[in-house]
Amino acid sequence: MYSPTIxxxxxxxxxxxxxxxxTAARFVFYLLKLTDGEIKELxxxxxxxxxxxxxxxxxxxxxxxxxELCEICADPRRDKSTLCVVExxxxxxxxxKTKKYLGRYFILGxxxxxxxxxxxxQLRTDELLARAxxxxxxxxxxxxxxxxxxxxxxxxxxxxxxxxxxxxxxLGRGLPVGGELEYADEETLASALEGRK
Amino acid sequence: MYSPTIxxxxxxxxxxxxxxxxTAARFVFYLLKLTDGEIKELxxxxxxxxxxxxxxxxxxxxxxxxxELCEICADPRRDKSTLCVVExxxxxxxxxKTKKYLGRYFILGxxxxxxxxxxxxQLRTDELLARAxxxxxxxxxxxxxxxxxxxxxxxxxxxxxxxxxxxxxxLGRGLPVGGELEYADEETLASALEGRK
Numbered sequence: 413m414y415s416p417t418i419x420x421x422x423x424x425x426x427x428x429x430x431x432x433x434x435t436a437a438r439f440v441f442y443l444l445k446l447t448d449g450e451i452k453e454l455x456x457x458x459x460x461x462x463x464x465x466x467x468x469x470x471x472x473x474x475x476x477x478x479x480e481l482c483e484i485c486a487d488p489r490r491d492k493s494t495l496c497v498v499e500x501x502x503x504x505x506x507x508x509k510t511k512k513y514l515g516r517y518f519i520l521g522x523x524x525x526x527x528x529x530x531x532x533x534q535l536r537t538d539e540l541l542a543r544a545x546x547x548x549x550x551x552x553x554x555x556x557x558x559x560x561x562x563x564x565x566x567x568x569x570x571x572x573x574x575x576x577x578x579x580x581x582x583l584g585r586g587l588p589v590g591g592e593l594e595y596a597d598e599e600t601l602a603s604a605l606e607g608r609k
Numbered sequence: 610m611y612s613p614t615i616x617x618x619x620x621x622x623x624x625x626x627x628x629x630x631x632t633a634a635r636f637v638f639y640l641l642k643l644t645d646g647e648i649k650e651l652x653x654x655x656x657x658x659x660x661x662x663x664x665x666x667x668x669x670x671x672x673x674x675x676x677e678l679c680e681i682c683a684d685p686r687r688d689k690s691t692l693c694v695v696e697x698x699x700x701x702x703x704x705x706k707t708k709k710y711l712g713r714y715f716i717l718g719x720x721x722x723x724x725x726x727x728x729x730x731q732l733r734t735d736e737l738l739a740r741a742x743x744x745x746x747x748x749x750x751x752x753x754x755x756x757x758x759x760x761x762x763x764x765x766x767x768x769x770x771x772x773x774x775x776x777x778x779x780l781g782r783g784l785p786v787g788g789e790l791e792y793a794d795e796e797t798l799a800s801a802l803e804g805r806k
């Protein structure tokens with residue numbers, strides 16, 4: 413129904429998270445209405461992204477600037493004894509916003525799916541174990557989403573971290589089950605952090 | 610919370626239809642995970658879009674190819690006596706898919722907002738009047754969405770088209786009120802077309 417150039421772009425946008433073919437089509441028609449300058453700005457922002465953004469060598473959070481470590485990991489005031497494991501980059505932000513957590517983070521890179529144990533290879537479990545072994549780390553907070561996938565990931569992480577004999581905690585319930593951490597309000601998240609067990 | 614390069618791209622993606630800042634952030638992290646080749650493919654598809662796609666000089670639908678007219682308007686088998694007015698490009702597709710409409714289209718370019726009559730300047734009402742005046746056009750089907758904005762647009766179009774003394778119809782009800790035409794199933798749309806009054 414759409415012309416090849418439009419179809420191609422609909423296909424590419426459909427791969428974006430949360431985007432289906434209809435929304436992708438809307439994106440294409442939105443782009444068609446932009447000025448040449450606006451298109452150029454978008455293209456340039458996309459092109460420089462991967463050149464500008466580095467991954468923190470400790471927590472894997474993308475950052476921009478000097479050195480190997482992101483702002484949080486490089487901050488000497490952060491408590492080195494706690495490590496908070498989150499599924500993905502966007503989950504770190506709401507926890508930071510609560511201002512109740514002063515330790516460091518670790519971005520796992522996904523969850524363990526119920527069905528597919530190949531996902532395991534995509535998770536940074538080896539890197540997590542390497543970080544967690546460090547003597548200065550006393551507590552590991554597993555802050556996965558309160559979803560089925562998040563829960564099974566927590567169970568798995570608890571099992572592989574157990575031999576280290578460190579304190580392993582989860583975010584306190586209070587998070588609406590089935591929801592996404594990324595969409596939780598700051599208050600709920602703050603009490604979930606405080607009530608961790 | 611995010612670095613300037615990421616923030617800039619989040620801002621640009623937030624302007625995309627249906628996208629809020631959280632989804633925009635997910636888009637950025639999705640892009641960071643793509644290979645250089647995939648980024649290049651996306652950028653090239655966006656760059657060629659405006660060069661490749663023309664707007665049909667009759668109906669304003671974007672198309673690709675020779676000439677001034679889109680495939681539908683250039684098709685001699687299409688019935689020249691009916692003109693179907695839709696709000697936007699993505700609304701044309703589901704009507705075409707019903708295969709029950711054989712006339713031509715006209716893309717109005719938006720709706721009349723309840724609150725803001727400045728929207729009027731963005732609607733192609735002058736162009737619509739110019740098309741509708743043509744002797745060969747006998748019926749104008751106003752196929753706006755069954756929303757408040759769509760309804761007020763229909764009322765407005767009926768008023769400005771009335772002096773032409775042509776048959777003016779609307780899509781038959783059966784469309785779920787408050788919904789979007791773009792998401793209607795083909796069956797519902799087909800009966801709405803058949804039951805137009």
